[in-house]
Amino acid sequence: MIKKIGVLTSGGDAPGMNAAVRAVVRAGITHGLEVYAIYDGYRGLYEGKIERMYRKSVSEKLNRGGTFIGTARLPEFKYEEVREVCIENLHEYGIDALVCIGGDGTYHGALELTKMGIYCIGLPGTIDNDISGTEYTIGFDTALSTIVDAVDKLRDTSSSHRRCSIVEVMGRNCGALAIHAGIAVGAEIVICAETGYNEEEVIKTVCEAAKSKRHCIIIVSEHTIDIKALEQAINERTPFNARTTVLGYIQRGGSPTPRDRILASTMGVKAVEELLAGNGGTCICEVEGKLKAVPIEEALNQKRDQVSEKYREFKELW
Ligand code: F6P
Numbered sequence: 001m002i003k004k005i006g007v008l009t010s011g012g013d014a015p016g017m018n019a020a021v022r023a024v025v026r027a028g029i030t031h032g033l034e035v036y037a038i039y040d041g042y043r044g045l046y047e048g049k050i051e052r053m054y055r056k057s058v059s060e061k062l063n064r065g066g067t068f069i070g071t072a073r074l075p076e077f078k079y080e081e082v083r084e085v086c087i088e089n090l091h092e093y094g095i096d097a098l099v100c101i102g103g104d105g106t107y108h109g110a111l112e113l114t115k116m117g118i119y120c121i122g123l124p125g126t127i128d129n130d131i132s133g134t135e136y137t138i139g140f141d142t143a144l145s146t147i148v149d150a151v152d153k154l155r156d157t158s159s160s161h162r163r164c165s166i167v168e169v170m171g172r173n174c175g176a177l178a179i180h181a182g183i184a185v186g187a188e189i190v191i192c193a194e195t196g197y198n199e200e201e202v203i204k205t206v207c208e209a210a211k212s213k214r215h216c217i218i219i220v221s222e223h224t225i226d227i228k229a230l231e232q233a234i235n236e237r238t239p240f241n242a243r244t245t246v247l248g249y250i251q252r253g254g255s256p257t258p259r260d261r262i263l264a265s266t267m268g269v270k271a272v273e274e275l276l277a278g279n280g281g282t283c284i285c286e287v288e289g290k291l292k293a294v295p296i297e298e299a300l301n302q303k304r305d306q307v308s309e310k311y312r313e314f315k316e317l318w
Contacts, residue, residue: 002096002119002275004034006050009067010041010074010102010109013252014125014139016260017067017101022058023268024099029055031276036095041102042109043072046082048089062261065142065254071102077109087116097280099271101125101138104300111281111296119280121271122296125264127252130174133299134285135306138267141259143170143251144180150247151185151217158215164206164240166231170251171221177251178221179310183317185217192221194308202230203237205318210239266291 007024009017021037028035037057039049061068076082090098097119100110103126110120124131127143147169158165171177175192182190188209191197202218209216220227227244234242256264267284270291274282282293 004095005097005275006036006038006095007099008038008041009069009071010106013067013071014127015065015142015254015256016138016264017125018061018064019261019264020101020123020138020268021069022061023265024272025053025058026055027269027272036093037069040070041072042077043074045086050093063255083112087118090118097275104131107283107296114281121274122283123267123271128172128174129176132302132304133294136286138260138264141257142254143177145257146251146254147181148184154245155215155217162214164216164234164242166218166227166242166244168220168222168227168246175221176307178219179307179314182219182314187217187219189218190314191224194311197225206234206238206240216240
């Protein structure tokens with residue numbers, strides 16, 4: 001029976017991570033466990049940055065963006081000798097199990113630790129919504145709402161000046177933020193890995209929009225195209241004047257939406273229940289509105305075509 005558990009956040013931060021940490025701490029204490037925060041993700045685990053948490057330690061954190069226990073990326077975690085040091089540090093505090101909040105890199109780390117005897121549960125914390133197995137990740141809804149707010153503002157000025165606004169959003173290799181934002185703001189065009197890119201088609205669509213509209217919104221997922229080259233092509237080949245905006249890290253901050261707070265809180269509770277049931281190497285997923293625990297390997301291998309499906313819906317709206 002486990003007595004002491006740890007919680008860490010790893011990889012890029014996401015709004016709602018604090019709510020998840022709070023839930024793990026409070027649910028753990030409610031079940032009679034000692035709960036420890038590992039600061040700065042796996043890097044902090046390697047460096048032994050561990051502190052006991054109490055109910056009060058997580059007061060006034062629910063509504064805050066970022067992660068108050070810090071996060072980091074530690075590529076060296078793939079080396080067994082690095083993980084062995086981490087496990088020694090956990091043994092020093094008598095910590096038997098961990099809840100690891102982050103993206104798929106975090107999940108791989110959690111799986112490796114589980115194989116080495118420290119049972120870990122993964123919680124999906126990333127704005128990208130790119131984790132297989134779950135329909136929603138903690139932080140996605142808040143980032144999406146930040147993007148929608150920003151694009152609504154850009155549309156005001158684009159319409160005034162009869163301009164085309166090219167907005168680059170985050171997402172790493174996943175177009176979920178771009179496509180959902182495209183639907184929510186009524187964008188004319190979305191460009192991301194799932195949509196592919198054909199400059200001729202984009203120019204045609206922009207020219208078509210110019211016939212009846214005072215603005216044209218193009219949402220581009222990062223790492224897909226050179227937005228400055230597209231700006232130039234639109235300026236040269238369409239009636240619109242184009243402007244680019246990169247939303248950048250603004251998308252990662254801010255107070256989490258109620259949706260993210262609830263998702264994070266309920267997932268945190270579920271993670272503790274999983275550990276108490278003696279399970280490890282699983283992750284918590286939301287599927288059709290219900291939470292369930294799925295083996296990490298199984299979740300990571302699941303095909304994820306929900307983004308392409310959403311794009312089909314987006315195209316119906318043109
Ligand atoms: O995974 C979240 C994310 O914000 C991605 O959207 C982005 O590509 C990446 O992290 C940026 O990473 P970093 O914080 O290392 O610059």
